[in-house]
Amino acid sequence: MIASVVLLLVAGFLPASSGAEMAPEDRRSGYEFMSAQTRAMQDDEAANPATLWLLDGEALWIRKDGRADVSCAHCHGDAATTMKGVAARYPSFDPKLERPLDLEQRINACRTDAQQAAPFAFESRELLALTTYIARQSRGLLIQINVDARLQPFLDRGRNAFERRQGQLNISCAQCHDQYWGRKLAGNPIPQAHPTGYPLYRLEWQSVGSLQRRLRNCLAGVRAAPYPFGAPELVELELYLMWRARGMKIETPAVRP
Amino acid sequence: MARAVVTVPPRAKRGEIIEIRTLVGHRMETGFRHDNLGRSIARDILTQFVCTYNGTEICRAELFPAISANPLFTFTTIAVESGTLEFKWTGDNNFVLNETASITVE
Numbered sequence: 001m002i003a004s005v006v007l008l009l010v011a012g013f014l015p016a017s018s019g020a021e022m023a024p025e026d027r028r029s030g031y032e033f034m035s036a037q038t039r040a041m042q043d044d045e046a047a048n049p050a051t052l053w054l055l056d057g058e059a060l061w062i063r064k065d066g067r068a069d070v071s072c073a074h075c076h077g078d079a080a081t082t083m084k085g086v087a088a089r090y091p092s093f094d095p096k097l098e099r100p101l102d103l104e105q106r107i108n109a110c111r112t113d114a115q116q117a118a119p120f121a122f123e124s125r126e127l128l129a130l131t132t133y134i135a136r137q138s139r140g141l142l143i144q145i146n147v148d149a150r151l152q153p154f155l156d157r158g159r160n161a162f163e164r165r166q167g168q169l170n171i172s173c174a175q176c177h178d179q180y181w182g183r184k185l186a187g188n189p190i191p192q193a194h195p196t197g198y199p200l201y202r203l204e205w206q207s208v209g210s211l212q213r214r215l216r217n218c219l220a221g222v223r224a225a226p227y228p229f230g231a232p233e234l235v236e237l238e239l240y241l242m243w244r245a246r247g248m249k250i251e252t253p254a255v256r257p
Numbered sequence: 258m259a260r261a262v263v264t265v266p267p268r269a270k271r272g273e274i275i276e277i278r279t280l281v282g283h284r285m286e287t288g289f290r291h292d293n294l295g296r297s298i299a300r301d302i303l304t305q306f307v308c309t310y311n312g313t314e315i316c317r318a319e320l321f322p323a324i325s326a327n328p329l330f331t332f333t334t335i336a337v338e339s340g341t342l343e344f345k346w347t348g349d350n351n352f353v354l355n356e357t358a359s360i361t362v363e
Contacts, residue, residue, distance in 0.1 A: 046264040049327040052282040055260060206285070206326035 022178065022192070024247060030191040030256055033182075038203070042255035050132060050201040050253030053125075053208045057133025060126060066117025072130075075114060079137050087135035088143050088250050091239040093151045100154050102238050104131050104210060105230065122229035128208045132199045135252035143196065143250060145243040158240025161233060167224030173237075188257070194245035195238065197254020204257065211238050263344055265358040269336035277308070277316075280329045281346050281354065287322040303348035306330060311340040320348075336362045 031039060045051050062073045076082045091100040094109070101109060107130055108119035120127035147155055162173045176185070177193035184190065198211040205213075212234045216226035227233045264278040281303070288300025300322065308316040315334045344356040 046262060046278050046280065047329055047331075049280060049282075049329070051262055051280065052260050052327060055262070203325075 022244075027194060027245070027248060028181075028192055029194055029196050029248060029251065031197070031251060031254065033189040033191045034255075034257060038255055038257055042197075042251070048201065048253060048255055050199075050208050050255065053129045053132045053199070053201075054136055054253060056125065056129035057131070057136075060130045061133060066111065066115030068114065068116045070115055072110070079134065083134045083137040085138050085141050085144075087138040087252060088141045089145060091145075091235055091242065093148070093154075095150075098150075099232065100151060100235055100239050102211070102235050103135060104212075105235070107131060107134070123210060123213060128199050128210065131210070132208060132253050135199065135250065138250045139252055141250050143242055143246050143248050145239070145246055147243060151239070154236050155239055155243055157233075158236035158238070158243075161237050162240055162244075167219065167222035169222045171222055173218065193241060194248055195241045196245055196248050197251035197256070199252065200254035200256055202256050208253065211241075261344065261346065261354055261356045263342075263356050263358050265342055265360055267359075268361040268363065271336060271338075271362050273336045274333050275336050275360070276331060276333050277342065278329065278331045279306070279308075279344055279356075280327065281306075282327055283346070283348065283352070285320075285322070285324055285326040285328065289322065301349045301352075303328065303346050303352065305347045307345050308332075309343045310334060311338065336360065338362050 031042065034042075041047050041049075045054075058079075060072070061079055062071050064071045064074075073079070087103055090106065091102040092106070093099070094101045094106075097109075104122065104127055107127065111117045111119050120130070165172045165175075173193065176190050181190050181192045195211045195214075198214070199208050201208050202214075212229055215234055215237055216229075219226040261279060261281040263280075266275050269275050283303050284301060285303065286298055286301040288298070288302075290298045292298055302322055302324070303320045306316075306318040306320065306328075307314060316330070316332045318330060320328065339360060339362045342358045342360065344358075346352070346354045
């Protein structure tokens with residue numbers, strides 16, 4: 001009771017956001033907030049459970065599918081070269097749809113257009129496996145979101161969503177992740193919300209999950225109604241977060257507690 | 258897509274202690290949970306893991322509902338001779354998964 005009153009008071013008096021960008025040297029990956037054991041699990045592919053998804057993704061990459069009866073490899077060849085750096089620049093603007101697509105949506109667009117196959121469901125084993133496999137090819141590379149005039153309005157909306165108070169708790173993403181990072185929420189450290197390792201294996205989920213799943217979790221956490229998977233609002237938020245993390249290294253597949 | 262990842266050093270000196278790691282994909286559904294309509298979700302777990310080295314059992318484990326999904330086992334053995342390590346996981350709903358790895362002992 002006392003704790004919730006304190007939380008309400010704190011949330012009530014602080015500004016929704018300072019509006020200032022975090023200095024690049026102050027940025028920390030979620031990795032740095034983890035225990036030594038969880039870090040070791042991420043660093044060792046023989047112990048990282050996401051390896052199971054990675055291997056499934058590798059198998060899906062060369063599997064023929066759809067009415068066109070072609071595999072990803074048929075057009076894109078060896079993922080180690082053609083997919084290197086791709087995950088580091090997503091979400092990216094799609095000129096045909098005139099809006100940004102995240103990596104999962106890009107894969108599904110390729111499935112429906114090139115393979116003429118049914119899109120994978122969000123958070124399905126297949127989509128997570130293929131996304132993990134493709135993003136893995138960018139591990140160690142720097143996030144680089146190229147914002148041009150077409151992408152700018154989407155980025156602005158994502159930033160607005162990050163800084164806007166929402167939900168029954170009436171707090172913004174920025175209040176936790178810009179102002180209070182490094183402190184504790186219940187027993188857990190609050191990270192800075194840099195999406196450097198998605199799709200990642202979350203011990204709490206006992207599974208690999210996407211950034212959208214994580215965002216929906218956070219929205220439910222502040223008692224806001226989460227947007228459905230694939231909603232433009234979630235992609236805009238993904239875009240803003242990736243842009244905010246520009247210059248940081250891709251860690252996919254990461255492990256988080 | 259049942260799958261296991263086994264890590265065994267490809268070669269070792271005779272008498273050397275070697276580390277073996279096995280990671281297996283399994284949801285380890287406890288049987289204690291309910292879905293959003295209140296219906297019980299049936300138990301689906303691995304119940305046993307056995308590793309043999311040229312036919313000799315070197316590790317056996319019983320698994321229970323409290324064990325996490327995708328269990329990882331790390332154990333050691335002594336490299337005695339070249340040959341094959343066989344790994345077998347069994348579980349509910351007739352789950353069986355076999356994996357092998359070979360080792361050269363000098």
